[in-house]
Amino acid sequence: MVTIDLSGKTALVTGAGQGIGKVICQMLNGAGANVVVNYLNDSEGVNCKLAEDLVAELGDTAMAIAADVRDSEQVAIMLDKTIERFGALDIVINNAAILSHRTISKMSDEAWSLVIDTNLTGVFNVCKQASTRVAEGGHIVNLSSISGSLGLWGTSNYAAAKAGVEGLTRVVGNELARRRITVNAVASGVTSAGAAAAIPEEAKNEMLKSITLGRVGQAKEIAAVVLFLCSDLASYITCQVIHVDGGWIK
Amino acid sequence: MIQIDLSGKTAVVTGGGQGIGAAICQMLSKAGANIVVNYFGDSAGINQARAEETAKDLGDKAVAIEADVRNVEQVRRMLQVAANRFGTIDILINNAGIIRDRSVKKMSYEDWQIVLDTNLTGVFNLCKEATELLADDGRIVNVASIAGAVGFFGQSNYASAKAGVICLTKVLSKELSRRRITVNAIAPGLVLTEMGKGIPEEARAEMLKVIPLGRCGETEEIAKVVLFLCSDLASYMTGQLIHINGGWVG
Numbered sequence: 001m002v003t004i005d006l007s008g009k010t011a012l013v014t015g016a017g018q019g020i021g022k023v024i025c026q027m028l029n030g031a032g033a034n035v036v037v038n039y040l041n042d043s044e045g046v047n048c049k050l051a052e053d054l055v056a057e058l059g060d061t062a063m064a065i066a067a068d069v070r071d072s073e074q075v076a077i078m079l080d081k082t083i084e085r086f087g088a089l090d091i092v093i094n095n096a097a098i099l100s101h102r103t104i105s106k107m108s109d110e111a112w113s114l115v116i117d118t119n120l121t122g123v124f125n126v127c128k129q130a131s132t133r134v135a136e137g138g139h140i141v142n143l144s145s146i147s148g149s150l151g152l153w154g155t156s157n158y159a160a161a162k163a164g165v166e167g168l169t170r171v172v173g174n175e176l177a178r179r180r181i182t183v184n185a186v187a188s189g190v191t192s193a194g195a196a197a198a199i200p201e202e203a204k205n206e207m208l209k210s211i212t213l214g215r216v217g218q219a220k221e222i223a224a225v226v227l228f229l230c231s232d233l234a235s236y237i238t239c240q241v242i243h244v245d246g247g248w249i250k
Numbered sequence: 251m252i253q254i255d256l257s258g259k260t261a262v263v264t265g266g267g268q269g270i271g272a273a274i275c276q277m278l279s280k281a282g283a284n285i286v287v288n289y290f291g292d293s294a295g296i297n298q299a300r301a302e303e304t305a306k307d308l309g310d311k312a313v314a315i316e317a318d319v320r321n322v323e324q325v326r327r328m329l330q331v332a333a334n335r336f337g338t339i340d341i342l343i344n345n346a347g348i349i350r351d352r353s354v355k356k357m358s359y360e361d362w363q364i365v366l367d368t369n370l371t372g373v374f375n376l377c378k379e380a381t382e383l384l385a386d387d388g389r390i391v392n393v394a395s396i397a398g399a400v401g402f403f404g405q406s407n408y409a410s411a412k413a414g415v416i417c418l419t420k421v422l423s424k425e426l427s428r429r430r431i432t433v434n435a436i437a438p439g440l441v442l443t444e445m446g447k448g449i450p451e452e453a454r455a456e457m458l459k460v461i462p463l464g465r466c467g468e469t470e471e472i473a474k475v476v477l478f479l480c481s482d483l484a485s486y487m488t489g490q491l492i493h494i495n496g497g498w499v500g
Contacts, residue, residue, distance in 0.1 A: 002281045002477060004252040031252045173497050177462030189486070212427045212488055221486035227252065228478050236439075236471035238462060239497035247423050247489035 004231045007032035010086040011230065012079070014038045014069055014126060015096025017050030019193045020143065023219040024093055025054060025062070027227050034061045034086045038078060038096065041066045069096050069122030076129045083133060091230045092130045094123045094142040094165070101154035112157045119161035120168070127172050127183075137180045139230045142169050143222075144187040146245050162187075166241045173239035182238035184229045186222060189245025193219035212247025254481045257282035260336040261480070262329065264288045264319055264376060265346030267301030269443035270393065273469035274343055275304055275312070277477045283341065285312040286332045290319070290346065319346050319372030325379050333383050341480050342380045344373040344415070345393040349445055351404040362407045369411035370418070377422055381431075389480045390426070390433040392419050393472075396495050399437060412437075416491050423489030432488040434479050439495025441467045462497030 011028045015021045016037040029035045035058060039051040051064035063085055067078040082089050097119045100111040123142055130140060147155050148162030166185050173183035190199075190207060199207070208214055225244045228234055261278045265271040266287035275285045285308055289301035301314035313335060317328035333339055347369045350361040373392055384390070397405050398412025416435050423433040440446060440457050446466070449457075458464060475494050478484055 001257075002254045002277070004254070007251075027252070170497075174462045177464065177497055180463070212424050213430070213432075213486065214427065217486040224483040224485070225487070228483050233474040233478050235474070236463065236467040236494050236496055237475065237492065240493050242487075242492060243490050244486050246486050247427065249424070 004031050004227060004233065006091075006230065009090040010034040010036070010082060010088055011091035011093065012036040012038060012082050012089060013093040013095055014122070015040065016093075017047050017054060020188065020191065020219045020222050021093075021095040022050075022054055023193070023223040024095060024226050025058065027220065027223040028091065028093075028230065029058045029061060031227060031231075033091065035063075036078070036082045036086075037062060037064045038067055038069075039064065040068050040096065069125055070117045072125045072129065075125045079129050079133050088135045089130070089133050090135050090138045092126060092134060092138075092140045093226060094126050094140070096122060097143065097161075099155075099158050101158065103154050104156045107156060115157035116161050116164075119158065120164040123165050123168060127168065131172070131176060134176075134181055140172065140176070140181065140183040141226050141229050142183075142185040143226075144169075144185040144241060146187055146189050146243070146248050148187060150248070150250070169241065170239045177238060182229070182234065184234070184237060184239070185241040186225050186229070187241050187243045187245065188222045189217055189243070189248055191217040191219055191222060210249045211245070212249060215246065217244065217246055254281050254477060254483070256341075256480065259340040259480075260284040260286070260332065260338055261341035261343060262286040262288060262332055262339055262380070263343040263345055264372070265290070266343075267297050267304050267314070269445060270438065270441060270469050270472050271343075271345040272300070272304045273473035274345060274476050275308065277470065277473035278341065278343075278480065279308045279312060281477055281481075283311075284336045286328070286336075287312060287314045288317055288319075288328060288346065289314060291316045319375055320367045322375055322379065325375050329379055329383055338385045339380060339383045340385045340388045342376060342384060342388070342390045343393070343476060344376050344390070346372055347393065347411075347445075349408055349448060351408065351448075353404050354406050357406065365407035366411050369408065370414040373415050373418060377418070381426065384431060386429045386431065388429075388431045390422065390431065391476050391479050392433070392435040394419070394435045394437045394491065396437050396439045396493065396498060399493075419491065420489045427488065432479070432484065434484070434487060434489065435491045436472065436475055436479070437491055437493045437495065438472045439467055439493070439498045441469060441472060443469060457498075460498060461495065465496065467494060467496060
Protein backbone atom coordinates (compact mmCIF):
# COMPACT_ATOMS: atom_id res chain seq x y z
CA MET A 1 0.00 0.00 0.00
CA VAL A 2 1.00 3.58 -0.56
CA THR A 3 -0.10 6.12 2.03
CA ILE A 4 -0.79 9.83 1.91
CA ASP A 5 0.20 11.25 5.28
CA LEU A 6 -0.27 14.93 6.04
CA SER A 7 0.41 14.62 9.78
CA GLY A 8 2.03 17.75 11.14
CA LYS A 9 0.80 19.86 8.20
CA THR A 10 -1.69 22.69 8.57
CA ALA A 11 -4.24 23.48 5.90
CA LEU A 12 -6.60 26.43 5.51
CA VAL A 13 -9.73 26.06 3.37
CA THR A 14 -11.80 29.14 2.47
CA GLY A 15 -15.58 28.93 2.35
CA ALA A 16 -15.44 25.56 4.01
CA GLY A 17 -18.59 25.21 6.06
CA GLN A 18 -20.45 23.24 3.41
CA GLY A 19 -20.28 21.68 -0.04
CA ILE A 20 -16.98 20.77 -1.58
CA GLY A 21 -15.06 22.93 0.93
CA LYS A 22 -16.40 20.89 3.83
CA VAL A 23 -15.45 17.59 2.20
CA ILE A 24 -11.97 18.96 1.44
CA CYS A 25 -11.56 19.77 5.15
CA GLN A 26 -12.70 16.27 6.11
CA MET A 27 -10.36 14.63 3.65
CA LEU A 28 -7.27 16.69 4.54
CA ASN A 29 -7.99 16.12 8.23
CA GLY A 30 -8.49 12.43 7.51
CA ALA A 31 -5.01 12.40 6.01
CA GLY A 32 -3.64 13.87 9.26
CA ALA A 33 -3.59 17.62 8.65
CA ASN A 34 -4.72 20.34 11.01
CA VAL A 35 -7.50 22.27 9.29
CA VAL A 36 -8.70 25.86 9.50
CA VAL A 37 -12.31 26.13 8.36
CA ASN A 38 -12.84 29.64 7.02
CA TYR A 39 -16.31 31.10 6.58
CA LEU A 40 -17.94 34.39 5.69
CA ASN A 41 -19.98 35.89 8.51
CA ASP A 42 -23.57 36.16 7.25
CA SER A 43 -26.17 38.13 9.21
CA GLU A 44 -28.18 35.02 10.18
CA GLY A 45 -25.11 33.25 11.49
CA VAL A 46 -25.74 30.23 9.26
CA ASN A 47 -22.16 30.00 8.00
CA CYS A 48 -20.76 30.32 11.51
CA LYS A 49 -22.91 27.45 12.74
CA LEU A 50 -21.93 25.24 9.80
CA ALA A 51 -18.25 25.96 10.32
CA GLU A 52 -18.42 25.31 14.04
CA ASP A 53 -20.34 22.07 13.51
CA LEU A 54 -17.57 20.91 11.20
CA VAL A 55 -14.89 21.84 13.73
CA ALA A 56 -16.80 19.94 16.42
CA GLU A 57 -16.82 16.92 14.11
CA LEU A 58 -13.09 17.10 13.34
CA GLY A 59 -11.92 17.72 16.90
CA ASP A 60 -9.05 19.77 18.24
CA THR A 61 -7.00 19.53 15.07
CA ALA A 62 -9.48 21.97 13.52
CA MET A 63 -10.44 25.59 14.08
CA ALA A 64 -13.01 27.92 12.51
CA ILE A 65 -12.07 31.48 11.53
CA ALA A 66 -14.37 34.09 10.01
CA ALA A 67 -12.90 36.23 7.25
CA ASP A 68 -14.27 37.87 4.14
CA VAL A 69 -11.81 36.96 1.36
CA ARG A 70 -12.58 40.30 -0.33
CA ASP A 71 -10.92 42.06 2.63
CA SER A 72 -7.15 41.59 2.56
CA GLU A 73 -6.74 42.73 6.15
CA GLN A 74 -9.16 40.08 7.42
CA VAL A 75 -7.31 37.53 5.30
CA ALA A 76 -3.94 38.54 6.78
CA ILE A 77 -5.29 38.28 10.33
CA MET A 78 -6.79 34.86 9.55
CA LEU A 79 -3.49 33.49 8.24
CA ASP A 80 -1.62 34.88 11.23
CA LYS A 81 -4.13 33.33 13.63
CA THR A 82 -3.65 30.00 11.85
CA ILE A 83 0.11 30.12 12.31
CA GLU A 84 -0.28 31.24 15.91
CA ARG A 85 -2.51 28.26 16.68
CA PHE A 86 -0.82 25.50 14.69
CA GLY A 87 2.74 26.75 14.26
CA ALA A 88 2.84 26.95 10.46
CA LEU A 89 0.74 27.17 7.31
CA ASP A 90 1.47 24.49 4.73
CA ILE A 91 -1.61 24.20 2.55
CA VAL A 92 -4.06 26.84 1.30
CA ILE A 93 -7.23 25.87 -0.56
CA ASN A 94 -9.07 28.71 -2.28
CA ASN A 95 -12.55 27.27 -2.37
CA ALA A 96 -14.81 30.20 -1.38
CA ALA A 97 -16.97 31.31 -4.29
CA ILE A 98 -20.41 32.63 -5.12
CA LEU A 99 -22.50 32.68 -8.24
CA SER A 100 -24.98 35.13 -9.68
CA HIS A 101 -25.94 34.09 -13.19
CA ARG A 102 -27.62 36.46 -15.62
CA THR A 103 -27.24 37.01 -19.37
CA ILE A 104 -24.98 39.94 -20.03
CA SER A 105 -27.64 42.41 -21.12
CA LYS A 106 -29.47 41.84 -17.84
CA MET A 107 -26.51 41.48 -15.50
CA SER A 108 -26.19 44.35 -13.03
CA ASP A 109 -22.84 45.96 -12.39
CA GLU A 110 -23.26 44.81 -8.81
CA ALA A 111 -23.69 41.16 -9.78
CA TRP A 112 -20.59 41.42 -11.97
CA SER A 113 -18.46 43.02 -9.24
CA LEU A 114 -19.63 40.78 -6.43
CA VAL A 115 -18.64 37.61 -8.27
CA ILE A 116 -15.32 39.02 -9.52
CA ASP A 117 -14.48 40.36 -6.06
CA THR A 118 -15.17 37.11 -4.25
CA ASN A 119 -14.16 34.51 -6.82
CA LEU A 120 -11.11 36.21 -8.32
CA THR A 121 -9.92 39.09 -6.16
CA GLY A 122 -10.59 36.95 -3.10
CA VAL A 123 -8.22 34.33 -4.49
CA PHE A 124 -5.66 37.04 -5.24
CA ASN A 125 -5.95 38.36 -1.67
CA VAL A 126 -5.44 34.94 -0.13
CA CYS A 127 -2.56 34.06 -2.48
CA LYS A 128 -0.88 37.39 -1.78
CA GLN A 129 -1.08 36.99 1.99
CA ALA A 130 -0.14 33.33 1.71
CA SER A 131 2.87 34.08 -0.49
CA THR A 132 4.82 35.41 2.50
CA ARG A 133 3.48 32.92 5.02
CA VAL A 134 3.21 29.45 3.46
CA ALA A 135 6.06 27.16 4.47
CA GLU A 136 8.63 25.93 1.98
CA GLY A 137 7.43 22.83 0.19
CA GLY A 138 3.83 23.90 0.76
CA HIS A 139 0.86 23.79 -1.62
CA ILE A 140 -1.84 26.13 -2.86
CA VAL A 141 -4.87 24.70 -4.67
CA ASN A 142 -7.42 26.99 -6.29
CA LEU A 143 -10.88 25.68 -7.08
CA SER A 144 -11.90 26.54 -10.61
CA SER A 145 -14.72 25.14 -12.70
CA ILE A 146 -15.54 23.84 -16.17
CA SER A 147 -17.31 27.20 -16.45
CA GLY A 148 -13.88 28.77 -16.73
CA SER A 149 -13.38 27.13 -20.14
CA LEU A 150 -16.87 26.56 -21.53
CA GLY A 151 -18.58 29.90 -21.86
CA LEU A 152 -21.99 28.77 -20.60
CA TRP A 153 -25.00 30.98 -21.03
CA GLY A 154 -25.47 33.45 -18.16
CA THR A 155 -22.02 33.03 -16.62
CA SER A 156 -20.07 35.99 -17.90
CA ASN A 157 -19.03 37.01 -14.38
CA TYR A 158 -18.43 33.49 -13.07
CA ALA A 159 -16.58 32.28 -16.18
CA ALA A 160 -14.40 35.38 -16.28
CA ALA A 161 -13.52 34.96 -12.61
CA LYS A 162 -12.69 31.27 -12.97
CA ALA A 163 -10.65 31.79 -16.13
CA GLY A 164 -8.87 34.52 -14.20
CA VAL A 165 -8.18 32.13 -11.33
CA GLU A 166 -6.57 29.70 -13.79
CA GLY A 167 -4.31 32.40 -15.19
CA LEU A 168 -3.45 33.57 -11.68
CA THR A 169 -2.62 29.99 -10.72
CA ARG A 170 0.08 29.76 -13.39
CA VAL A 171 1.68 33.04 -12.34
CA VAL A 172 1.65 32.33 -8.61
CA GLY A 173 3.04 28.87 -9.29
CA ASN A 174 5.84 30.39 -11.29
CA GLU A 175 6.63 32.96 -8.60
CA LEU A 176 6.54 30.64 -5.60
CA ALA A 177 8.42 27.75 -7.22
CA ARG A 178 11.76 28.84 -5.86
CA ARG A 179 10.44 28.06 -2.38
CA ARG A 180 9.23 24.69 -3.71
CA ILE A 181 5.59 25.67 -3.20
CA THR A 182 3.36 24.09 -5.83
CA VAL A 183 0.28 26.00 -7.02
CA ASN A 184 -2.41 24.26 -9.06
CA ALA A 185 -6.09 24.56 -9.86
CA VAL A 186 -8.81 21.94 -9.86
CA ALA A 187 -11.50 22.68 -12.43
CA SER A 188 -14.52 20.93 -11.01
CA GLY A 189 -17.32 19.65 -13.18
CA VAL A 190 -20.88 19.29 -11.99
CA THR A 191 -21.23 17.68 -8.61
CA SER A 192 -24.16 16.64 -6.46
CA ALA A 193 -23.01 19.12 -3.80
CA GLY A 194 -23.57 22.83 -3.72
CA ALA A 195 -25.24 24.91 -6.40
CA ALA A 196 -25.46 22.07 -8.90
CA ALA A 197 -27.95 20.28 -6.67
CA ALA A 198 -30.56 22.91 -7.56
CA ILE A 199 -30.48 22.23 -11.31
CA PRO A 200 -33.92 21.07 -12.52
CA GLU A 201 -34.20 17.41 -13.60
CA GLU A 202 -34.74 18.14 -17.28
CA ALA A 203 -31.75 20.44 -17.53
CA LYS A 204 -29.67 17.94 -15.61
CA ASN A 205 -30.50 15.13 -18.05
CA GLU A 206 -29.45 17.34 -20.96
CA MET A 207 -26.24 18.12 -19.16
CA LEU A 208 -25.46 14.44 -18.52
CA LYS A 209 -25.19 13.99 -22.27
CA SER A 210 -22.09 16.18 -22.11
CA ILE A 211 -20.39 14.07 -19.44
CA THR A 212 -18.38 11.07 -20.65
CA LEU A 213 -18.90 9.14 -17.42
CA GLY A 214 -22.64 9.87 -17.65
CA ARG A 215 -23.08 11.04 -14.08
CA VAL A 216 -22.44 14.04 -11.86
CA GLY A 217 -19.49 13.89 -9.52
CA GLN A 218 -19.51 13.54 -5.77
CA ALA A 219 -17.84 16.20 -3.65
CA LYS A 220 -15.37 13.61 -2.39
CA GLU A 221 -14.19 13.00 -5.96
CA ILE A 222 -13.18 16.65 -6.24
CA ALA A 223 -11.69 16.66 -2.74
CA ALA A 224 -9.64 13.56 -3.60
CA VAL A 225 -7.82 15.41 -6.36
CA VAL A 226 -7.22 18.39 -4.06
CA LEU A 227 -5.74 15.94 -1.55
CA PHE A 228 -3.51 14.47 -4.27
CA LEU A 229 -2.21 17.92 -5.21
CA CYS A 230 -1.36 18.62 -1.55
CA SER A 231 0.60 15.41 -1.23
CA ASP A 232 4.03 14.15 -2.12
CA LEU A 233 2.48 12.25 -5.05
CA ALA A 234 2.21 15.54 -6.95
CA SER A 235 5.68 16.91 -6.17
CA TYR A 236 6.55 17.67 -9.81
CA ILE A 237 3.16 19.14 -10.74
CA THR A 238 2.76 22.90 -10.56
CA CYS A 239 1.09 25.69 -12.54
CA GLN A 240 -1.48 23.18 -13.82
CA VAL A 241 -5.26 23.14 -14.13
CA ILE A 242 -6.59 19.62 -13.55
CA HIS A 243 -10.09 18.96 -14.84
CA VAL A 244 -12.17 16.73 -12.61
CA ASP A 245 -15.41 16.65 -14.53
CA GLY A 246 -16.15 13.10 -15.65
CA GLY A 247 -14.78 13.95 -19.08
CA TRP A 248 -16.83 16.94 -20.17
CA ILE A 249 -17.53 16.63 -23.88
CA LYS A 250 -16.85 20.05 -25.38
CA MET B 251 -3.64 8.76 6.67
CA ILE B 252 -5.21 7.91 3.35
CA GLN B 253 -4.22 4.63 1.70
CA ILE B 254 -3.95 3.64 -1.93
CA ASP B 255 -4.40 -0.12 -2.21
CA LEU B 256 -4.19 -1.92 -5.55
CA SER B 257 -4.03 -5.44 -4.08
CA GLY B 258 -5.65 -7.95 -6.38
CA LYS B 259 -5.28 -5.69 -9.42
CA THR B 260 -3.04 -6.54 -12.36
CA ALA B 261 -1.19 -3.92 -14.37
CA VAL B 262 0.52 -4.31 -17.75
CA VAL B 263 3.30 -1.78 -18.29
CA THR B 264 4.80 -1.62 -21.78
CA GLY B 265 8.48 -0.75 -21.90
CA GLY B 266 8.57 -1.51 -18.20
CA GLY B 267 12.19 -2.58 -17.90
CA GLN B 268 13.84 0.78 -17.44
CA GLY B 269 13.33 4.50 -17.06
CA ILE B 270 9.84 5.77 -16.31
CA GLY B 271 8.37 2.34 -17.10
CA ALA B 272 10.40 0.63 -14.40
CA ALA B 273 9.50 3.34 -11.88
CA ILE B 274 5.81 2.81 -12.71
CA CYS B 275 6.18 -0.96 -12.21
CA GLN B 276 7.79 -0.39 -8.82
CA MET B 277 5.19 2.14 -7.67
CA LEU B 278 2.15 0.09 -8.70
CA SER B 279 3.73 -2.96 -7.12
CA LYS B 280 4.32 -1.06 -3.89
CA ALA B 281 0.59 -0.30 -3.88
CA GLY B 282 -0.07 -4.04 -4.10
CA ALA B 283 -0.69 -4.71 -7.80
CA ASN B 284 0.53 -7.67 -9.85
CA ILE B 285 2.82 -6.39 -12.60
CA VAL B 286 3.51 -7.48 -16.16
CA VAL B 287 6.82 -5.90 -17.15
CA ASN B 288 6.67 -5.83 -20.93
CA TYR B 289 9.83 -5.34 -22.98
CA PHE B 290 10.87 -5.21 -26.61
CA GLY B 291 13.32 -7.99 -27.44
CA ASP B 292 16.37 -6.12 -28.73
CA SER B 293 19.07 -8.27 -30.36
CA ALA B 294 21.64 -7.63 -27.61
CA GLY B 295 19.17 -8.85 -24.99
CA ILE B 296 19.61 -5.72 -22.85
CA ASN B 297 15.88 -5.02 -22.56
CA GLN B 298 15.18 -8.59 -21.52
CA ALA B 299 17.84 -8.48 -18.83
CA ARG B 300 16.51 -5.20 -17.44
CA ALA B 301 12.88 -6.28 -17.56
CA GLU B 302 13.66 -9.56 -15.84
CA GLU B 303 15.63 -7.77 -13.15
CA THR B 304 12.78 -5.30 -12.60
CA ALA B 305 10.32 -8.19 -12.32
CA LYS B 306 12.62 -10.19 -10.05
CA ASP B 307 12.98 -7.26 -7.65
CA LEU B 308 9.21 -7.12 -7.35
CA GLY B 309 8.87 -10.74 -6.31
CA ASP B 310 6.43 -13.39 -7.43
CA LYS B 311 3.63 -10.95 -8.19
CA ALA B 312 5.56 -9.74 -11.23
CA VAL B 313 6.58 -11.28 -14.52
CA ALA B 314 8.51 -10.05 -17.57
CA ILE B 315 6.90 -10.72 -20.95
CA GLU B 316 8.34 -9.88 -24.34
CA ALA B 317 6.22 -8.26 -27.04
CA ASP B 318 6.92 -5.73 -29.75
CA VAL B 319 4.01 -3.30 -29.42
CA ARG B 320 4.01 -2.89 -33.22
CA ASN B 321 3.22 -6.58 -33.64
CA VAL B 322 -0.42 -7.41 -32.98
CA GLU B 323 0.16 -11.18 -32.62
CA GLN B 324 2.86 -10.64 -30.01
CA VAL B 325 0.65 -8.14 -28.16
CA ARG B 326 -2.24 -10.60 -28.15
CA ARG B 327 -0.06 -13.39 -26.87
CA MET B 328 1.39 -11.22 -24.08
CA LEU B 329 -2.03 -10.15 -22.87
CA GLN B 330 -3.26 -13.73 -22.91
CA VAL B 331 -0.27 -14.92 -20.89
CA ALA B 332 -0.88 -12.06 -18.43
CA ALA B 333 -4.58 -12.91 -18.08
CA ASN B 334 -3.81 -16.63 -17.63
CA ARG B 335 -1.20 -15.90 -14.99
CA PHE B 336 -3.08 -13.32 -12.92
CA GLY B 337 -6.72 -13.86 -13.82
CA THR B 338 -7.61 -10.33 -14.82
CA ILE B 339 -6.09 -7.25 -16.37
CA ASP B 340 -7.18 -4.10 -14.59
CA ILE B 341 -4.62 -1.50 -15.56
CA LEU B 342 -2.88 -0.82 -18.86
CA ILE B 343 0.06 1.61 -18.92
CA ASN B 344 1.19 2.50 -22.43
CA ASN B 345 4.69 3.65 -21.70
CA ALA B 346 6.84 2.07 -24.44
CA GLY B 347 8.34 4.70 -26.71
CA ILE B 348 11.42 5.48 -28.77
CA ILE B 349 13.08 8.60 -30.07
CA ARG B 350 14.72 9.37 -33.43
CA ASP B 351 15.31 13.12 -33.47
CA ARG B 352 16.25 14.81 -36.73
CA SER B 353 15.04 17.97 -38.43
CA VAL B 354 12.39 17.30 -41.07
CA LYS B 355 14.91 18.08 -43.77
CA LYS B 356 17.30 15.40 -42.53
CA MET B 357 14.86 12.85 -41.15
CA SER B 358 14.68 9.60 -43.06
CA TYR B 359 11.25 8.20 -43.91
CA GLU B 360 12.26 5.17 -41.89
CA ASP B 361 12.90 7.27 -38.77
CA TRP B 362 9.53 8.98 -39.23
CA GLN B 363 7.73 5.66 -39.57
CA ILE B 364 9.38 3.70 -36.77
CA VAL B 365 8.56 6.38 -34.19
CA LEU B 366 4.94 6.62 -35.36
CA ASP B 367 4.62 2.83 -35.38
CA THR B 368 6.03 2.36 -31.88
CA ASN B 369 4.80 5.45 -30.07
CA LEU B 370 1.34 5.83 -31.63
CA THR B 371 0.28 2.67 -33.44
CA GLY B 372 1.78 0.64 -30.60
CA VAL B 373 -0.54 2.42 -28.19
CA PHE B 374 -3.49 1.81 -30.51
CA ASN B 375 -2.57 -1.89 -30.73
CA LEU B 376 -2.41 -2.32 -26.97
CA CYS B 377 -5.63 -0.40 -26.39
CA LYS B 378 -7.49 -2.36 -29.05
CA GLU B 379 -6.29 -5.78 -27.92
CA ALA B 380 -6.54 -5.05 -24.20
CA THR B 381 -10.07 -3.67 -24.15
CA GLU B 382 -11.54 -7.17 -24.55
CA LEU B 383 -9.66 -8.36 -21.49
CA LEU B 384 -9.71 -5.21 -19.37
CA ALA B 385 -11.98 -5.42 -16.33
CA ASP B 386 -14.84 -2.99 -15.76
CA ASP B 387 -13.76 -0.03 -13.59
CA GLY B 388 -10.28 -0.51 -15.01
CA ARG B 389 -7.70 2.10 -15.90
CA ILE B 390 -5.67 3.03 -18.96
CA VAL B 391 -2.86 5.57 -18.63
CA ASN B 392 -0.98 6.64 -21.74
CA VAL B 393 2.45 8.17 -21.34
CA ALA B 394 2.55 11.16 -23.70
CA SER B 395 5.07 13.97 -23.29
CA ILE B 396 5.46 17.72 -23.13
CA ALA B 397 6.85 17.16 -26.61
CA GLY B 398 3.33 16.41 -27.82
CA ALA B 399 2.19 19.87 -26.78
CA VAL B 400 5.19 22.06 -27.54
CA GLY B 401 6.68 20.66 -30.72
CA PHE B 402 10.44 20.84 -30.25
CA PHE B 403 12.93 21.29 -33.04
CA GLY B 404 13.92 17.92 -34.45
CA GLN B 405 10.92 16.04 -33.11
CA SER B 406 8.41 16.05 -35.92
CA ASN B 407 7.97 12.28 -35.55
CA TYR B 408 7.99 12.15 -31.74
CA ALA B 409 5.79 15.21 -31.26
CA SER B 410 3.26 14.01 -33.82
CA ALA B 411 3.08 10.59 -32.22
CA LYS B 412 2.67 12.02 -28.72
CA ALA B 413 0.05 14.53 -29.85
CA GLY B 414 -1.73 11.59 -31.45
CA VAL B 415 -1.62 9.70 -28.17
CA ILE B 416 -3.18 12.67 -26.38
CA CYS B 417 -6.15 12.73 -28.73
CA LEU B 418 -6.45 8.94 -28.86
CA THR B 419 -6.78 9.14 -25.08
CA LYS B 420 -9.81 11.43 -25.37
CA VAL B 421 -11.49 9.21 -27.97
CA LEU B 422 -10.94 6.05 -25.99
CA SER B 423 -12.19 7.69 -22.79
CA LYS B 424 -15.55 8.16 -24.52
CA GLU B 425 -15.64 4.66 -25.99
CA LEU B 426 -14.89 2.91 -22.69
CA SER B 427 -16.89 5.08 -20.31
CA ARG B 428 -19.88 2.76 -20.28
CA ARG B 429 -17.72 0.18 -18.55
CA ARG B 430 -16.45 2.86 -16.14
CA ILE B 431 -12.91 2.46 -17.44
CA THR B 432 -11.10 5.78 -17.20
CA VAL B 433 -8.51 6.68 -19.83
CA ASN B 434 -6.06 9.50 -19.14
CA ALA B 435 -2.66 10.63 -20.34
CA ILE B 436 0.36 12.09 -18.61
CA ALA B 437 2.89 14.43 -20.16
CA PRO B 438 6.23 14.20 -18.38
CA GLY B 439 8.58 17.14 -18.82
CA LEU B 440 12.32 16.83 -18.47
CA VAL B 441 13.24 13.57 -16.73
CA LEU B 442 16.80 12.26 -16.77
CA THR B 443 16.21 8.74 -18.01
CA GLU B 444 18.39 7.30 -20.76
CA MET B 445 16.03 8.98 -23.22
CA GLY B 446 16.21 12.29 -21.35
CA LYS B 447 19.98 12.18 -21.24
CA GLY B 448 19.93 11.90 -25.02
CA ILE B 449 18.93 15.56 -25.15
CA PRO B 450 22.10 17.64 -25.64
CA GLU B 451 23.34 19.30 -22.46
CA GLU B 452 22.99 22.87 -23.77
CA ALA B 453 19.37 22.18 -24.73
CA ARG B 454 18.68 20.78 -21.25
CA ALA B 455 20.27 23.84 -19.63
CA GLU B 456 17.98 26.09 -21.71
CA MET B 457 14.95 24.03 -20.63
CA LEU B 458 15.83 24.35 -16.95
CA LYS B 459 15.63 28.12 -17.30
CA VAL B 460 11.91 27.86 -18.07
CA ILE B 461 11.04 25.24 -15.47
CA PRO B 462 9.79 27.11 -12.37
CA LEU B 463 10.84 24.32 -10.01
CA GLY B 464 14.32 24.69 -11.53
CA ARG B 465 15.12 21.00 -11.75
CA CYS B 466 14.44 17.81 -13.71
CA GLY B 467 11.78 15.43 -12.57
CA GLU B 468 12.60 12.06 -11.02
CA THR B 469 11.11 8.94 -12.62
CA GLU B 470 9.42 8.27 -9.30
CA GLU B 471 7.59 11.60 -9.52
CA ILE B 472 6.09 10.52 -12.83
CA ALA B 473 5.21 7.10 -11.44
CA LYS B 474 3.38 8.62 -8.46
CA VAL B 475 0.99 10.45 -10.77
CA VAL B 476 0.32 7.24 -12.70
CA LEU B 477 -0.47 5.59 -9.37
CA PHE B 478 -2.90 8.40 -8.54
CA LEU B 479 -4.68 7.97 -11.89
CA CYS B 480 -4.98 4.23 -11.28
CA SER B 481 -6.51 4.76 -7.85
CA ASP B 482 -9.98 5.60 -6.57
CA LEU B 483 -8.82 9.16 -5.95
CA ALA B 484 -9.10 9.81 -9.69
CA SER B 485 -12.52 8.21 -10.16
CA TYR B 486 -14.08 11.32 -11.72
CA MET B 487 -11.23 12.00 -14.14
CA THR B 488 -11.22 10.69 -17.67
CA GLY B 489 -10.02 11.93 -21.05
CA GLN B 490 -7.54 14.22 -19.33
CA LEU B 491 -3.90 15.12 -19.86
CA ILE B 492 -1.82 15.85 -16.76
CA HIS B 493 1.41 17.75 -17.28
CA ILE B 494 4.13 16.69 -14.85
CA ASN B 495 6.88 19.13 -15.63
CA GLY B 496 7.76 21.40 -12.74
CA GLY B 497 5.52 24.15 -14.11
CA TRP B 498 6.86 24.35 -17.62
CA VAL B 499 3.68 24.60 -19.67
CA GLY B 500 -0.05 24.81 -18.89
